[in-house]
Amino acid sequence: MSEIRGVVEVVVPGPYATVQDLGRPGYAHLGVPRSGAADAPALRLANRLVGNPEGHAGVEFTFGGAVLRFSCGAWIAVTGAPCPVEVGDGDRWRPAGMCAPVWVPAGHRVRIGMPWRGLRTYLAVRGGIAVEPVLGSRASDSLSGLGPAPLAAGSVLPIGRDGPLGPIAVDQVPPRPVPEEPVLRVLPGPRDDWFAPEALAALCAGPYTVSPDSNRVGVRLRGAALRRARRGELPSEGMVGGAIQVPPDGLPIVFLADHPPTGGYPVIGVVASADLPVVAQLRPGDRVRFTLGGRRTRITR
């Protein structure tokens, strides 16, 4: 990917857009967050649709609202939060589908609209976004600042060479539905014993509302406060993605891709990994519920 085939010029980045791949695992003990696409399956799918390896870098849009210009002809695919996608030349725009390979002729632009539902939309380009990797990843990490800066008007992203890519073999795949009031499965612990006996039931009882100060680090929730059984401070310990961390105010935070590798608030439970992409698509004001039931049987056998 050292050779460059052309560039994507960011005309309008939308509210928040970043380059993302599957992140930089293996450095948590050095204080490095994993980062990478918040909705990883959506990025993987977009890559597969254009024949890329699943870990190639693409663009993660938040609330869409973006326009990109391609200096060379390129195959792209848009996945994640469903939104209008258009390809245009001058003032003429034609609609293009989501979850499908789309040819963008040289000099044309792609417009990513505001999603009807969900939060994060992904764009993959055949050959991948070829910005310089940092610690083996091109992901933009909002917590540590590693990787490329968030996209701004005028940002230029190199497109990697076609190289040994797979064929473009599928015309379209059914989009993954974005549930209206999702129910997230939770595996209790590791620190459920720091909470009052009824806290897990309280977590699973009422709906929580997604707070506007949510970001790639975590989704902050408003609703029933979870009462602690223990006072005092938990010594800082390693954290996993999907961890439901509970600060002293009792309001849970679900950790996403840029979560800190260690933390000092007790984790009452961890969201099932299959449900993490759903968390990544929650937008402020959305309602969400929890239910007990990690996938125990699958884990133990």
Add this chain to the structure above:
Amino acid sequence: MRGRTGEDERVRANTREAAGIRRAGEHALLVETGSLRLSHRLDGLLRDRRPPEVTEIVPGPETLLVVAPGGDLDRLGALLAELAAEARARPDDDAGGDAETVVIPVVYDGADLAEVAELAGLTVAEVIARHTASELVVGWLGFAPGFAYLTGLDPALHVPRLPTPRTCVPPGSVAVAGPYTAVYPSASPGGWRLIGRTELRVWDPAADPPSPLRPGTRVRFEAA
């Protein structure tokens, strides 16, 4: 069949619990070591016998987090219980960790040096002498990539954080707060008290490894 599986799971869960091993979601186990020393020993033993599916080993002051996506957590739990027993059986003076000591040259001219001396009831020269005499060990890293919490600081130098954190601390700043001392790896906000600065780069993403400091590394400061 189902009942049997449930019973097996209970037995395994009880075994894990007895060894102080907790589930952290589907893909990770959290071992309660109870001490930093034991976290480091277990970290070292596990790194030597690391199963291929383990992606992260994260020591904390009283825990070790082991992440193994798609791995068999029962087998991992059994291995961790065995290694934890081995770590506990080691004599107390065997700290584990790395044999090599990283020496960090410091120019002691930090903006808070005089205040630290005052809080500690020492002269500036005594602060420097005690800081350079401390035999330090990297406890764990956090807050920012490459930010190592160095443990073993002379108790006389345990001073509270600044009441108002600075918005930007330059990289290479050497600081103290509570029982810890550290080198700021990159420019960031920070509430630790600055006593000096070093030219040694403790964080370089282009280097492999990106930091000379990892959990268990021994560290000594030297007046430059």
